[in-house]
Amino acid sequence: MRSLCVRLVLAGIWLVAAQGKLLEPVQMAQSISNYRLLPDWLIPLLALSLPWLELVLGASLLLGGLTGGAAALTAGLGVGFAGAMGSALARGLDIECGCFGRGGHVSVGGLILDLSLVGLGALLWNWGPGPWSLDARWAPAQSDSAHKQ
Amino acid sequence: MRERFWEALSLVTLAVLLGLGVNQWRGLPLSPVQPFVPRYSAPVLTLAQVREYWGKVPFLDAREHSEYSLGHIPGALCLPASRLHLPEQAWDAIDRNLTLVVYCDGPNCGASNLVASAAMTAGFKSVYLFPGGWPAWKAARLPVHVGPDPGKAEK
Numbered sequence: 001m002r003s004l005c006v007r008l009v010l011a012g013i014w015l016v017a018a019q020g021k022l023l024e025p026v027q028m029a030q031s032i033s034n035y036r037l038l039p040d041w042l043i044p045l046l047a048l049s050l051p052w053l054e055l056v057l058g059a060s061l062l063l064g065g066l067t068g069g070a071a072a073l074t075a076g077l078g079v080g081f082a083g084a085m086g087s088a089l090a091r092g093l094d095i096e097c098g099c100f101g102r103g104g105h106v107s108v109g110g111l112i113l114d115l116s117l118v119g120l121g122a123l124l125w126n127w128g129p130g131p132w133s134l135d136a137r138w139a140p141a142q143s144d145s146a147h148k149q
Numbered sequence: 150m151r152e153r154f155w156e157a158l159s160l161v162t163l164a165v166l167l168g169l170g171v172n173q174w175r176g177l178p179l180s181p182v183q184p185f186v187p188r189y190s191a192p193v194l195t196l197a198q199v200r201e202y203w204g205k206v207p208f209l210d211a212r213e214h215s216e217y218s219l220g221h222i223p224g225a226l227c228l229p230a231s232r233l234h235l236p237e238q239a240w241d242a243i244d245r246n247l248t249l250v251v252y253c254d255g256p257n258c259g260a261s262n263l264v265a266s267a268a269m270t271a272g273f274k275s276v277y278l279f280p281g282g283w284p285a286w287k288a289a290r291l292p293v294h295v296g297p298d299p300g301k302a303e304k
Contacts, residue, residue, distance in 0.1 A: 025172060025179040026188075033187045040184035045165075048172050048181055053164035060160060069156025076157075092248075092275060095192040105198075125153075 003130025006120050007061045010074055013117070014058035020101020021051035031098030035084050053077075061124075064133020068125065075121030082114035191265040191276045194250065196289055199279045202250050207243055209268070211253040211260035212283070218297045222252070222286055227298035230260035233267050240271040252279040252286075 021028050029047035032038060038046065053073070060070040081099075088095060088106045097104040104110065129135040169181055179185075194202070202208075208225035210217050217227040226243075230253075243249070249268050253260040261278050268276045279285075287293065 022171075023175070025168075029179055029185045030187055030189070033185055034192045040186070043185035044179050044181050044183065047185070048168040048179060049161075049165045050168075052168040052171070053161060056160050056164045056167070066156040066160055068153035069158070069160050072153050072157050073160060093192060094194065094198060094277065 001130070003067075003124060003127045004064075004132050006124045006127070007064060007067065007130070007133070010117070010120055010124065011058045011062035013113075014054045014061065014074075017100050018051050018054035018058060021098070022055060024101075025051075028098060031096050034093070034095040034098075035088055036093075037084055037087065064129045064135050065138075067129035067133060067135050071121045071124035073121075075118045075125065078114050078117030078119075078121060082111055082118065085111050085114060189265075189278050189280060190262045191251070191269065191278045194277045194279050196279075196281050196285050198277075199250060199252075199281075199286075200291070202248065202277075206248040206250060209249055209251045209261075209264055210283075211251055211264040212258075214297065216254070216283075218295070220287070220293045220295050221283065223292050223294040225252075225294075228264055230263040233263060240268065240273070243273075245272045245274070247273075248275040248277065249273055250277050250279055252282040255282045255284045256280040258282060 025044070025047045028051060029043050032043050032047055032050075033040070057070050057073055057077075060066050061074070085097070085106050089108070089111065093106065095106055097106050097110055099110055099113075172179060172181065203222065204224065208222050209228045210221050210225040211228060211230050212221075213229045213231065214227055217225075217229075221227070249265075251261040251265045251268065253264075261280075261282065265276045265278050
């Protein structure tokens with residue numbers, strides 16, 4: 001049950017984050033570029049993939065398929081986002097966040113949300129997908145053993 | 150552990166394929182292989198943010214003197230993009246630690262881009278663009294000032 005709760009919360013965050021950005025790659029590239037952290041050649045690839053990764057993670061967590069990988073990516077992206085936002089805040093950059101579509105700006109609240117992705121991702125990594133998941137349905141034995149790892 | 154690595158890699162691969170595939174299908178709104186050229190040379194501010202900065206930091210108006218004289222954001226300095234090459238446009242009059250807000254005649258006016266780039270080259274670390282510019286300011290019925298830049302009145 002606790003796994004299901006964490007999965008649903010994370011799936012909600014990812015799906016909301018993805019929906020405003022999937023078809024706005026140019027806007028996304030501008031947002032990434034505003035952080036002034038990544039080389040220009042990398043920005044288009046990231047701007048095209050990241051919203052779809054958020055969608056894929058949302059679907060994966062919602063259904064409970066490939067949950068371990070999704071938990072790891074959630075925590076990893078949380079670290080990356082928190083690093084980017086923390087560095088923007090430290091440099092005093094007043095820029096659009098690129099987190100949930102248009103409008104939001106880098107903020108301490110956003111930083112806390114990023115860090116909570118890390119925390120929830122780590123919890124899910126530890127707890128496994130739980131019984132109400134595709135993972136458990138496909139390989140019941142494995143989801144039991146996830147707790148013992 | 151190993152299994153989760155492969156799961157994560159599958160998810161990333163799926164996302165990259167979806168992203169590139171949809172982009173291709175939509176007729177390449179963003180080229181995945183060309184380095185990204187930002188539309189704006191500096192981070193952009195909304196009108197609401199600009200109002201927060203107004204009165205606290207220097208504003209630069211990148212339009213020509215003639216347009217500036219007809220109306221500008223009160224307190225803004227006139228620094229036309231066309232005069233950037235002139236030596237008299239030394240930036241030393243402004244403290245380089247201050248944040249700058251640069252605007253011109255709306256989102257498609259390139260002058261503020263040039264001035265913002267020049268400011269960053271000159272050593273200003275915190276430079277913002279206000280793409281809405283003069284039209285957005287005027288449309289919001291905010292205070293305006295008419296007349297030449299006092300510093301360059303005789304020019």
